[in-house]
Each structure stands twice: as C-alpha cells, then as structure tokens.
Amino acid sequence: MEVFVCKGYSGQIYRVNVNEHLNVQDIIPIIAESLGFYTSNEDRVGMYNLTRDWEYLPQDSLLSRGTCAGDLIILADGGGCHKHE
Numbered sequence: 001m002e003v004f005v006c007k008g009y010s011g012q013i014y015r016v017n018v019n020e021h022l023n024v025q026d027i028i029p030i031i032a033e034s035l036g037f038y039t040s041n042e043d044r045v046g047m048y049n050l051t052r053d054w055e056y057l058p059q060d061s062l063l064s065r066g067t068c069a070g071d072l073i074i075l076a077d078g079g080g081c082h083k084h085e
Contacts, residue, residue, distance in 0.1 A: 001020040001062060001067070002015060002069050002070065003069065003071050004071070004072045004073065005072075005073050005074070005075055006073065006074040007035050008037075008074055008075055008076025008077060009076065009077075013072070014034075018030065018031065018062065020061060020062040020063045020067065021061055021062075021063060022062075023060065023061055024056040024057065024058055024059070024060050025058035027047075028047060031075055032045060035075070046075075047073055047074070048074045048076070049065070049067060049071055049072070049073050050071075050074055051068075051070075051071040051072045
C-alpha cells in the first residue's frame with residue numbers, strides 16, 4: 001500500500017510503499033530507515049494517521065485500522081504525534 005509519511009518535526013512528506021498486513025511495530029522501523037529517521041529510542045516512535053484522525057497502536061496493522069492508499073501519516077519521536085483528548 002502506498003501512503004504519504006510526514007517526517008515528524010521536519011514536515012517533509014515522503015511517498016512510501018508498506019506492507020499493509022504487518023503490525024505497526026514492524027512497519028515503523030522499515031519506514032524510519034527508508035526516510036533516514038534516526039532516534040535514540042525506537043520504542044518511542046509513534047504513528048498517527050492525519051487523514052483519518054487516529055493514532056496507531058503497536059499491534060495494529062494498516063488494514064485493521066482501515067488505512068487507505070494515499071493517507072497521510074505522521075511518524076514522530078516521543079509524544080510528538082500522540083493525540084491528546
């Protein structure tokens with residue numbers, strides 16, 4: 001599935017092909033490497049779908065959350081992409 005990923009804090013947007021069946025915990029390192037997104041604590045990196053307005057949990061897959069091709073996703077270190085309600 002092709003999605004658009006916004007690299008947290010820089011605002012750069014990349015077109016990325018990802019396996020929509022993988023869990024987010026497995027997708028994040030793949031996306032991060034392809035974007036050159038390096039962090040000292042990979043466990044703190046989160047994904048948030050800006051198009052659909054939800055945060056992904058580590059065990060979610062893109063398909064299980066209803067992600068569609070072309071959605072805009074932010075990838076950020078720490079709490080930078082977490083939704084606060």
